[in-house]
Amino acid sequence: MGFTILRPGGFASNAFAWTEPVRARRPVSAPFADVALPVVDPADIAEVAAAALREDGHAGRTYELTGPEAISPRGQAPVISEALGEEVALVELSREEAHARMARFMPEEVIDGTLDVLGVPLPAEQKTSPDVERILRHPARPFGASVTRNLPAFRWSPPWGARKTPPPPGRTAGPKPDHAHRPRPEAHDLPDAATSGRRRH
Incomplete structure (x- = not known):
């Protein structure tokens, strides 16, 4: 059988490890904050895999999949800040x-590597x-x-049922108190689902 090997570097989606502190408005943390790696978007990995399966000319090839530029954890935090419209602070571990x-x-045997x-x-x-673009x-x-995305x-x-006013940093807003003379809030304002993912190198 023919084969095509895809060799992606670090995933851009590893930033999902920061979703909890970002949503709680706490600083995010990372070691080696100024070391940059060309993290790859999983959407590009999926598209390359689909092309390898559906198109001719990929059999026997090995593709190195990266993003367009290297970016450090200290560089990633401002990108999230700009997208959210609020500051995301980073603490180096x-x-x-x-x-x-x-x-x-x-x-344990994977951590040091x-x-x-x-x-x-x-x-x-x-x-x-250049493999993704090619x-x-x-x-x-x-x-x-x-x-x-x-x-x-x-x-x-x-x-659910809470006010839209954001909580102060490090605190979570509680639900509105129920009062017998007030109707219960409608179940139309559910929180967004947060995903998280980590990838071992």
């Missing part, structure tokens, strides 16, 4: 702090690839495209 947090959801990629990537891991005939999507995941939304 030490390697030890990042290791402790990653140990909550990642096998992941931190090495994030903190001391090889030149090849920081290099952008196959899809349009430029690879920048990090901001993923943010804009998934903006509801980052946007604060009140609990």
